[in-house]
Amino acid sequence: MKLAKPLLTAALVVALPFTAFTQSAQAAMIGVEQMQAASRSADGDAARAQVLEALSRADVVAELERQGVSPEAARERVAALSDADAKRLAEQVDKAPAGGIIGAILLVFFVLLLTDILGLTKVFPFTRSIR
Known part of the structure; x- marks a missing residue:
């Protein structure tokens, strides 16, 4: 206890002058337009x-x-996107295959063909079930 009192006093003596250097902060409401303009x-x-x-594009x-x-x-909606979201979407547009629908159709065909062969469905008449 004898040591704690002088240490606390010394700490307060050192910290007290720094309280004059604190800055006050002021908060105010800002509009969405200001926020969007600043973030673009x-x-x-x-x-x-x-x-x-x-x-x-016409197809889109x-x-x-x-x-x-x-x-x-x-x-x-595109105009309201943040910069990061707009960049991510633009990258996805660049990477998207031009004939994506053909790939989807082929995927469905092969899944149905496989299920026909396994005997789970009977969609195609040219397949024979392994069951």
Whole structure:
């Protein structure tokens, strides 16, 4: 106890002058527009432009409408993306295969063919079950 009191006093003597150097902080509400304007960069704008260019293709517009999404709503959503999300989406657009539907059809065909051969389904008449 005798040692604790002088140590506490010394610590307070050293810390007390530093309390004058503290800065006050001020918080205020900011709007969404200010936040979006501050978070946008040139790379993000380029990525958004690339995604919007892909959205303007006729086949993409037809697929959006088939799924019940208006092209205007899709453009608004792309405009509201953050830079990181826009870049990620632009990379996915670049990597997407041009004939993705053909690959999906082939995958379904081979799955059904395999299930026919295993005797789980009977879709194709040209297969014989192993059961």
